[in-house]
Amino acid sequence: MMNSYDAIVIGAGVVGVSVAFHLAERGLKPVILERKEIAAGATGRSSGLVRMHYDLEADSRLAWVSFQYFWDWHERVGGECGFTRTGFLFIESPEHNESVSANVEMHRRIGIPTSTISAADVQKLVPSFKTDDFDIAAYEPESGYADPVLTANSFLAAAKRLGSDYVQDCAVTDIIVNADKVTGVRSTRGDFSAPIIVNAAGAWAGKIAEMAGVAIPLDTWTHDVAHIRRPAEVGDHPTVIDSSLNMYFRPDSGGLTLVALEDDNRLGEAPDSEVGYVAKDFVERAVERICRRIPAMENGSLHSSHVGRDGLTPDQRAVIGAAGPRGFYLATGFSGTGFKTSPAVGLCMSELILDGEAKTVDITGFDPGRFARGEYLRGEHDYGDLWR
Ligand SMILES: Cc1cc2nc3c(=O)[nH]c(=O)nc-3n(C[C@H](O)[C@H](O)[C@H](O)COP(=O)(O)OP(=O)(O)OC[C@H]3O[C@@H](n4cnc5c(N)ncnc54)[C@H](O)[C@@H]3O)c2cc1C
Numbered sequence: 113m114m115n116s117y118d119a120i121v122i123g124a125g126v127v128g129v130s131v132a133f134h135l136a137e138r139g140l141k142p143v144i145l146e147r148k149e150i151a152a153g154a155t156g157r158s159s160g161l162v163r164m165h166y167d168l169e170a171d172s173r174l175a176w177v178s179f180q181y182f183w184d185w186h187e188r189v190g191g192e193c194g195f196t197r198t199g200f201l202f203i204e205s206p207e208h209n210e211s212v213s214a215n216v217e218m219h220r221r222i223g224i225p226t227s228t229i230s231a232a233d234v235q236k237l238v239p240s241f242k243t244d245d246f247d248i249a250a251y252e253p254e255s256g257y258a259d260p261v262l263t264a265n266s267f268l269a270a271a272k273r274l275g276s277d278y279v280q281d282c283a284v285t286d287i288i289v290n291a292d293k294v295t296g297v298r299s300t301r302g303d304f305s306a307p308i309i310v311n312a313a314g315a316w317a318g319k320i321a322e323m324a325g326v327a328i329p330l331d332t333w334t335h336d337v338a339h340i341r342r343p344a345e346v347g348d349h350p351t352v353i354d355s356s357l358n359m360y361f362r363p364d365s366g367g368l369t370l371v372a373l374e375d376d377n378r379l380g381e382a383p384d385s386e387v388g389y390v391a392k393d394f395v396e397r398a399v400e401r402i403c404r405r406i407p408a409m410e411n412g413s414l415h416s417s418h419v420g421r422d423g424l425t426p427d428q429r430a431v432i433g434a435a436g437p438r439g440f441y442l443a444t445g446f447s448g449t450g451f452k453t454s455p456a457v458g459l460c461m462s463e464l465i466l467d468g469e470a471k472t473v474d475i476t477g478f479d480p481g482r483f484a485r486g487e488y489l490r491g492e493h494d495y496g497d498l499w500r
Pocket residue numbers: 122123124125126127128145146147148149150151152153154155156157158159160161162260282283284285312313314315316320335336337419420421422443444445446447448449450451452453
């Protein structure tokens with residue numbers, strides 16, 4: 113039959129193409145259906161931070177497995193992912209010192225190259241930083257950032273080399289279920305059949321889940337980002353999550369610094385509404401915030417700004433696993449942090465689908481049914497919600 117596949121992956125964001133690549137590596141013939149074009153959603157707007165520091169072990173494990181792809185991209189996937197090693201600092205306010213140390217311990221146990229360093233060490237590492245408001249930071253010397261659009265394109269090219277098909281401008285409009293098993297989808301480009309369907313539709317995944325009779329509490333998170341031209345006196349700096357100032361930043365090519373804020377993100381906008389422009393006062397707030405950490409940035413100038421949107425769950429952790437009719441899987445709800453883990457998520461999904469469970473990382477905690485049971489994922493040494 114025409115349009116018949118081993119698996120249908122809905123959405124050509126970095127997660128969907130990673131899932132398709134890993135299924136194809138295991139010998140399946142998937143098709144990826146994308147309503148617009150590759151990286152049209154969160155992936156195309158992502159800041160691309162690649163680090164392993166999380167307060168939840170399963171997230172750190174996914175990030176660590178994924179890091180090894182970014183590091184060795186050409187061999188593992190082929191093409192480019194644009195990984196740039198800058199070193200990574202996680203800065204938290206002093207009341208979280210114990211949590212930072214405990215989480216670094218957990219990361220070291222997993223094998224992640226990281227350590228706790230003092231504010232004085234941070235000052236030596238980055239002389240342009242002001243360091244009088246924190247005591248310690250977590251430092252990952254190997255981490256940095258990658259290019260999400262390049263990453264997604266390389267995954268897609270590799271999936272196609274292994275026999276996957278890709279159909280763009282193809283919006284899935286319904287899921288076909290027979291005798292409690294998925295059998296295919298209806299779309300704006302006709303029907304496709306497969307016994308396995310993976311919902312990787314990002315901020316739109318709630319709608320796709322509903323088509324299969326599955327309810328997931330998926331909200332949206334709309335996030336502003338600025339690029340600032342760095343004055344020469346600032347020099348180089350690493351990639352930083354500066355939770356004590358509710359901000360993250362990283363260097364970018366062309367002497368730029370990307371800055372974004374953890375607070376005042378817009379929650380709950382309709383997935384189909386235009387992302388539009390950054391909030392009215394965002395640039396001022398971002399500049400004020402970065403100058404608190406790097407005073408010499410005062411002489412910088414705005415280069416550009418943009419907005420992106422991701423799916424957000426109640427515990428700000430992903431939803432990964434089977435749900436509803438047999439053959440229906442979710443890999444979504446990445447809540448603003450799903451780029452760096454996308455290689456491992458694709459691998460684990462292929463294991464779950466083909467072997468009945470993910471073996472590389474235990475992903476059972478991300479079970480889509482947890483919210484209905486009133487269970488929220490929290491780290492043992494929790495920093496609280498990232499986005500506010
Ligand atoms: C501004 C911003 C900054 C970020 N920074 C980072 C970061 O530094 N590090 C990090 O790890 N993560 C970051 N993230 C999060 C990360 O980018 C996302 O979690 C990740 O890209 C999600 O990928 P995805 O494939 O799940 O979703 P998406 O990239 O949103 O892809 C979903 C795709 O599904 C398609 N689709 C929707 N409905 C349908 C339909 N009916 N039929 C067919 N296709 C459909 C969409 O068009 C879209 O292309 C950031 C996100 C944003 C928005």
